Amino acid sequence: MTLRDTHVNMGHGGGGQAMRELIADVFVAPFDNPLLATMEDQARLPLAELAALGDRLAFCTDSYVVDPLFFPGGDIGTLAVAGTVNDLAMGGARPLYLSCAVVLEEGFPLEVLRRIVASMQQVAAQAGVQIVTGDTKVVGRGAADKIFINTAGIGVIARGIDLSARNARPGDIVIVSGHLGDHGAAILVARNQLALEADIRSDCQPLSGLVAAMLAVCPEIRCLRDPTRGGVATVLNEFATASGVAIRIDEDALPLREAVRGACEILGLDPLYLANEGKLLAVVPPAHADVVLAAMRAHPAGVDAAIIGEVIDQPAGMVFMQTGFGGQRVVDMLVAEQLPRIC
Amino acid sequence: MCLGIPGQIVAIVDAQRQLATVDVGGVWRTINVAFIVDDAHPVHSCLGQWVLVHIGFAMSRIDAQEAERTLALLTELGEAQAEMAAMGEIPEIPEIPEIPEIPEVTAMAAIDGNPATDNDRPA
Amino acid sequence: MKYVDEFRDPAKARVLVHAITRRLDGIASRRQRPLQIMEVCGGHTHSIFRYGIHRMLPSTVEFVHGPGCPVCVLPMGRVDDAIALARQPGVIFASFGDAMRVPGSKHSLLQARAHGADVRLVYSPLDALQLARDNPRHQVVFFALGFETTIPATAMTLMQARADGVHNFSVFCNHITIIPTLRAILDEPQLQIDGFLGPGHVSMVIGIRCYDFIAREYRRPITVAGFEPLDVLQALAMVIDQIADGRCEVENQYGRIVPEHGNPLALAAMAEVFEPRENFEWRGLGSIAHSGVRLRAGFAAFDAERIFTLAHRRVADPGDCQCAEVLKGMIRPPQCRLFGGACTPQTPLGALMVSSEGACAAHFRYARHGMALPPAATTTSAATAT
Numbered sequence: 001m002t003l004r005d006t007h008v009n010m011g012h013g014g015g016g017q018a019m020r021e022l023i024a025d026v027f028v029a030p031f032d033n034p035l036l037a038t039m040e041d042q043a044r045l046p047l048a049e050l051a052a053l054g055d056r057l058a059f060c061t062d063s064y065v066v067d068p069l070f071f072p073g074g075d076i077g078t079l080a081v082a083g084t085v086n087d088l089a090m091g092g093a094r095p096l097y098l099s100c101a102v103v104l105e106e107g108f109p110l111e112v113l114r115r116i117v118a119s120m121q122q123v124a125a126q127a128g129v130q131i132v133t134g135d136t137k138v139v140g141r142g143a144a145d146k147i148f149i150n151t152a153g154i155g156v157i158a159r160g161i162d163l164s165a166r167n168a169r170p171g172d173i174v175i176v177s178g179h180l181g182d183h184g185a186a187i188l189v190a191r192n193q194l195a196l197e198a199d200i201r202s203d204c205q206p207l208s209g210l211v212a213a214m215l216a217v218c219p220e221i222r223c224l225r226d227p228t229r230g231g232v233a234t235v236l237n238e239f240a241t242a243s244g245v246a247i248r249i250d251e252d253a254l255p256l257r258e259a260v261r262g263a264c265e266i267l268g269l270d271p272l273y274l275a276n277e278g279k280l281l282a283v284v285p286p287a288h289a290d291v292v293l294a295a296m297r298a299h300p301a302g303v304d305a306a307i308i309g310e311v312i313d314q315p316a317g318m319v320f321m322q323t324g325f326g327g328q329r330v331v332d333m334l335v336a337e338q339l340p341r342i343c
Numbered sequence: 344m345c346l347g348i349p350g351q352i353v354a355i356v357d358a359q360r361q362l363a364t365v366d367v368g369g370v371w372r373t374i375n376v377a378f379i380v381d382d383a384h385p386v387h388s389c390l391g392q393w394v395l396v397h398i399g400f401a402m403s404r405i406d407a408q409e410a411e412r413t414l415a416l417l418t419e420l421g422e423a424q425a426e427m428a429a430m431g432e433i434p435e436i437p438e439i440p441e442i443p444e445i446p447e448v449t450a451m452a453a454i455d456g457n458p459a460t461d462n463d464r465p466a
Numbered sequence: 467m468k469y470v471d472e473f474r475d476p477a478k479a480r481v482l483v484h485a486i487t488r489r490l491d492g493i494a495s496r497r498q499r500p501l502q503i504m505e506v507c508g509g510h511t512h513s514i515f516r517y518g519i520h521r522m523l524p525s526t527v528e529f530v531h532g533p534g535c536p537v538c539v540l541p542m543g544r545v546d547d548a549i550a551l552a553r554q555p556g557v558i559f560a561s562f563g564d565a566m567r568v569p570g571s572k573h574s575l576l577q578a579r580a581h582g583a584d585v586r587l588v589y590s591p592l593d594a595l596q597l598a599r600d601n602p603r604h605q606v607v608f609f610a611l612g613f614e615t616t617i618p619a620t621a622m623t624l625m626q627a628r629a630d631g632v633h634n635f636s637v638f639c640n641h642i643t644i645i646p647t648l649r650a651i652l653d654e655p656q657l658q659i660d661g662f663l664g665p666g667h668v669s670m671v672i673g674i675r676c677y678d679f680i681a682r683e684y685r686r687p688i689t690v691a692g693f694e695p696l697d698v699l700q701a702l703a704m705v706i707d708q709i710a711d712g713r714c715e716v717e718n719q720y721g722r723i724v725p726e727h728g729n730p731l732a733l734a735a736m737a738e739v740f741e742p743r744e745n746f747e748w749r750g751l752g753s754i755a756h757s758g759v760r761l762r763a764g765f766a767a768f769d770a771e772r773i774f775t776l777a778h779r780r781v782a783d784p785g786d787c788q789c790a791e792v793l794k795g796m797i798r799p800p801q802c803r804l805f806g807g808a809c810t811p812q813t814p815l816g817a818l819m820v821s822s823e824g825a826c827a828a829h830f831r832y833a834r835h836g837m838a839l840p841p842a843a844t845t846t847s848a849a850t851a852t
Contacts, residue, residue: 189370194589195399198370258467262368265467266396267589268346268822325695326476327518329832335811339563340589341822342346342398342612343508343535345509345534345615345667345693345823347723349469368467375592377622378731393469395670395723398562399590400619403670403729405469409722414472417700421481 008108013138023136026113027100030121035097035132043132045097045154053156058093060084061152069112069146071190073182073201076149077119079277082206083228084153085127089208090224090280092163092215093155095127101135103148116147127206129153160219167222168243172311173289175282177210177296178203178255178304180232184274185260194267194340198259203278210301214282217295223283226276230334233272235281236309236319237333244316249309249331251324267340272321272331274338283311347397349405352376358386365396376401469722473694474517482699483522486706490526493710501527502658503705504795506648507665508535509693512823515832517695527706530795531825533647534665536612536640537564538817538824539748539793542781544640545570551607551638551774552583558601559585560594561609568820571781575609591623591637598627598635607770611640615667617759618732621739624761624768638770639760642746644668645676646757652684654794661705663698664690666720671736673728674718681714692720739765747780749817750790789816792825799829806830 003025011018020039028036035043050057064080074082081098088095100120104113124131131151182203189198207226214221223243227235232254240247256271264271278301284292289307296302319331350367352374361377363386376389379401394401490501505511511531514520520529533539545568552559552575559575566576566587579585584604588594591608598606610620620637627635644665651657664677669690680688687708691701701719708715718724739762746758761769770776783789787809788802799805799818809815811827818824 193587193593194372195593196370196372196589200370257369259369261467262370265348265470266350266367266370266372323517323695324476325474325517325519326479327520327522327695329515329518329521332831336567339566339587341564342562342589342616343512343537343564343821343823345507345512345665347615347667347670347693349467351468375619375622378618378729378735381731395667397615397667398619399592400622402615402618402667402732403723403725406722410469410472413700413719413722414478417475417478417481417696420485421478424481424484 003110006110008104008106008110008113008138010106010138010140013104013136019136023134026110026117027134027136030114030117031124031131032121033130033132035130036134043097045132050096050156053094054158054161056157058088058091058155058157059152060087061150062087063148063150065145065148066187067145068190069116071186071202073186074204074277075116075119076147077116078123078204080149080151081120081123081127081129081131082204082277084151085123085129085206085208086226086280088153088155089206089211090163090226091155091157092161092211092224093157094212095129095153095155095208097154098124098129098131099133099152100131101150103137103139103144105144105146106138106141108146113147123206127208161215163221163224165223165225165239165242168239168245168247168283168311169222170245170311170313171286172222172283173286173307174236174247174249174309174311175284175289175293175296176232176255176306176308177207177280177282177302178278179257179260180254180276180279181260181264181271181274182257183277184231185263187275188267189263196263196266198263200257200259200263203276205278205301207278207280207301210280210296210299213295213299214292218284218288218292220288221282221284221292224280226280228277229275231271231273231275232281233270233319233331234334236331239283240319241317243311246312246315246317247309247319248312249319249321251321253306253308255304255306268342269338269340273334347395347402349393350396352389352392352394352401355386355390361386363389363401365394365401367396372396372399374399374401378402379404470694473692473696475696478696479522479699482696482703486527486699486703487524489703489706489710490524494526497526500525501660501706501709502530503527503661503663503702504530504532504651504659505663505691505698506532506534506644507663507668508538508821508823509667510663510665510691510698511535511825511828513693513695513698515828519695519698520833527702530659531792532651532795533748533751533793534613534644535818535821535824536642537568537821538789539642539750540565540568540611540640540817541747541749542570542783543747543777543779545574546572546779546781547776548609548638549573549575549578549583550776551770552578552585554605554774556604557584558597558604558606559583559609560588560597560606561585562589562611563587564821565609565611567814568817569814591620592626595623595627595632595635598632602634604634606635608635608637609640610637613642613644613665613668614671614736617641617740618671618729618735621735624739624765625735627768628765633767636768636770636773637761639740641740641759642748642757643742643759644672646754647748647751648677648680650751650754651794652680652686654796656796657794659686659795661686661709662688663701663705664688664716666690666692666697666724669718669720669724669728671729671732673726674716674724675727677716681716685714687714687717689717689719690724692723738762749783750793784815787816789818792818799826802826
């Protein structure tokens with residue numbers, strides 16, 4: 001049965017027939033899996049199946065509030081699934097099941113909601129996960145900014161995999177899976193406050209396949225994290241602080257698209273602090289660096305992977321960069337959101 | 344107010360209002376070219392020109408010859424240094440000098456009379 | 467990127483550092499203290515730290531960070547006025563990103579936005595004018611700040627607003643000029659500056675001849691410098707050469723962008739729209755005569771100070787604040803008693819910590835640790851002469 005309403009109204013959140021029709025038509029049908037189709041209040045997942053895959057359950061959640069909702073390379077739906085899948089994958093988990101809770105502003109066009117859901121399903125299929133439970137709320141006009149999405153996810157970590165920000169050791173190699181700052185730059189341009197035009201697309205994508213390929217050749221990977229808000233600089237600082245080591249990166253080794261660089265130059269931004277939604281940073285034992293790099297480059301999500309630096313022991317907790325110019329400077333954590341500057 | 348970046352004018356958007364499109368490393372923006380346009384250099388002559396872009400305005404035409412001259416001076420200096428090194432008159436150009444280990448300098452230490460310098464060297 | 471990458475060439479950097487070191491060695495015997503070179507412009511401060519230039523130089527030369535950061539020298543009272551404007555019903559307040567986080571006596575613009583003020587970030591005053599065209603039922607007020615680099619842009623925007631009859635656009639003018647600033651620095655008795663790196667982009671507008679008084683009256687050499695790291699190093703080498711040779715001249719390292727007599731069209735636009743103020747207050751430096759500009763009578767309809775009633779309160783810096791001394795180059799950021807403790811980029815007490823190229827913010831981000839970093843790793847760009 002196809003919903004005939006064109007816009008979300010308060011009735012759709014009321015718990016009654018209107019809501020059931022919305023859920024069935026807009027969410028359950030596209031997400032299309034037996035667990036969700038039961039339309040129970042909870043998804044029931046056989047423990048034995050989970051236990052067969054490993055010895056720990058990974059569980060995470062994230063909320064998505066991006067503006068604009070649609071941007072080159074993705075939308076809030078792509079982010080909502082990829083982001084949670086990636087948080088699981090960074091722990092070495094195989095992502096399996098997601099929940100999806102939405103808060104809709106009264107008046108939100110259903111056509112737009114369908115597009116978002118389609119994106120979510122596309123990424124879910126790509127990542128091999130199912131969206132098995134959810135919730136829908138509607139708030140009055142002005143009480144929410146169009147749509148907020150929360151996804152939570154569970155996955156299973158295989159025995160013997162131990163990824164942690166605390167694991168980095170002097171001598172380890174730091175690898176990034178591709179170009180930096182694409183998402184952050186794409187959003188800036190898409191918001192159009194700065195009247196820039198550029199062919200920059202968000203890199204938003206699930207990374208579970210890439211992580212599986214990396215762990216297959218090197219189960220001893222030390223740390224994995226995706227540099228979302230705060231960028232590469234923030235994640236490297238997290239590694240350095242948690243592990244009590246220093247990290248040195250080489251500016252010339254950082255993969256950067258020309259247009260992202262151009263946007264940063266015009267606006268006075270540092271690409272090390274721009275968000276990435278389809279990249280990961282890996283800290284890898286030196287003996288395995290080449291093998292991991294090769295495995296990454298052989299995977300579609302890692303074709304531009306590059307070694308960008310190494311872990312050393314002093315000064316502990318610090319990240320610094322050898323500039324392309326021959327100098328060195330400290331790379332701090334992001335204090336507050338970068339704003340374009342004219343000075 | 345210092346942030347200016349070189350870009351190339353790739354289109355004239357509105358000759359009357361003196362607006363053009365500048366390309367900065369693959370990013371495009373409409374800019375005002377009023378400050379680089381006069382009788383000797385009408386708007387159309389800006390096409391292909393490299394300019395210094397600041398807050399939406401072209402502020403200066405980049406002088407290609409001057410740029411080359413500046414770089415050539417440095418190339419010559421480097422060659423001269425290399426020659427003199429080869430003749431043993433000056434030492435080989437070293438790596439950027441190693442910075443000796445110094446203890447952490449804090450603001451308190453500075454007040455105690457050991458002034459910190461921005462170059463992070465012992466006073 | 468053309469005209470950018472060539473001026474970040476590490477091989478040429480090594481050549482310059484070598485030349486600078488040798489020249490300094492040559493004069494070491496006649497000096498008791500390191501050479502102190504002031505870079506006037508905040509953009510130079512940013513370049514120095516961003517590229518690690520401060521770590522490449524021998525200890526016989528030091529940079530003293532000058533007050534050329536128009537955000538850093540904005541008095542708190544003016545920030546309060548800006549926030550008051552932003553809070554007016556029906557006002558859209560447009561500002562550069564640099565000013566968004568500067569603290570007034572209670573809030574910053576960004577915090578005011580969180581409390582409901584309509585504050586918008588713009589890259590260009592032209593974008594602010596477009597906001598006015600797009601929002602005819604609102605009053606758009608543009609927060610104009612910056613030195614002579616930026617004044618022509620505001621001027622041209624106002625000329626367009628007048629020509630196009632855009633009546634819901636006004637400018638809150640906090641533009642300042644560089645020459646009175648330089649005089650104030652040079653007149654400071656405790657200062658020991660041996661030479662200057664002149665502001666490259668200000669000079670692109672005003673030319674280089676206006677610095678003649680520095681060489682003539684104050685007997686200090688000045689080399690106008692570009693902003694790429696090679697520009698900064700080359701200008702430094704040139705000013706050190708002047709000092710070593712005993713010369714006192716105005717030199718132009720940034721000839722590819724800076725014409726000797728500046729940009730007459732930009733200067734004309736400035737003159738048409740703006741006139742000097744008798745006095746303008748600078749945070750930390752007090753009132754400097756003829757250092758600010760305001761809109762001429764012919765543009766009164768676009769002058770936010772005439773349209774709106776502003777408090778114009780003078781707000782003193784917090785008692786412990788030592789921004790003034792840092793701005794004048796008398797102490798270095800780490801020597802301020804609040805640096806790194808009560809005053810950090812996350813909790814800035816003074817504007818030098820808020821603005822991204824304020825001396826304190828730059829120092830905190832890039833150089834506060836004080837510790838030596840491990841020696842440069844051997845990379846593919848190994849040391850060879852060009």
